[in-house]
Amino acid sequence: MKEKELRRTLAVLPIGTAMKLTxxxxxxxxYYEDQGLIHPQRNEGNQRMFSLNDIDRLLEIKDYLSEGMNIAGIRYEFEEKKRKSKLSNQQNHVQPLNDDDVRRILREELMQTGGLEGPDHQIPGFFHKKPL
DNA sequence: ATTCTCACA
DNA sequence: TGTGAGAA
Incomplete structure (x- = not known):
């Protein structure tokens, strides 16, 4: 589900194609680029190259405009979307620990406590389930 | 043939 | 936003 996202960001469409698509x-x-609504890449010849995401963005701009929103309003909308996006990627969504993470944390734990002895470091259902 | 930047009868 | 000029 990540390979697909990369393809959508590949800038392979010249402005002529973007025109027909949108x-x-x-x-x-x-003009929309000047207003900071889109940021198409540039090729060796300084020509704008659009990605599928850019095309979707242009289509969104078109819709917002037809609904009476002005450039500043659209720019604000996109900024908000970016703000929420970054908020959900960092603080929130804590990825669950995989087996390697658990092993690493356990090893670090043992390194500083010096061993398994001591009721404080017993982990219920783990060391007792399969005794060495 | 396409696209870029700049300027405006 | 359209359009045309001159360059790449």
Whole structure:
């Protein structure tokens, strides 16, 4: 589910294709870029190269505009989306520990406590289930 | 043939 | 936002 995201960010479409895909004029597309609504990459010849995500973005801009929203409003919407996105990626969503993580944490624990003895370091259902 | 930047009768 | 000029 990650390989697919990478492909969507590949900038392989020239502005001419973006125009046909979005039914926007080159003038409009460049203007939206000036307004910070899209950030297409540039190739060796300084030509804008759009990714599928850029195309989706242009389509969204078109919809917002048709619904009466102004450029500043759209820019704010995108900023909000980015803010929420970063918030959910860091603090929240704590990935569950895998087996390697558990082994590492256990090893570090043992290193500083010096061993398994002591009721405080007994882990219920782990060391007792399969005695050496 | 395409796209880029800049400027405006 | 459209359009045309001059360059790449």
């Amino acid at each position: 039914d926007l004029s080159a003038r409009q597309i460049r």
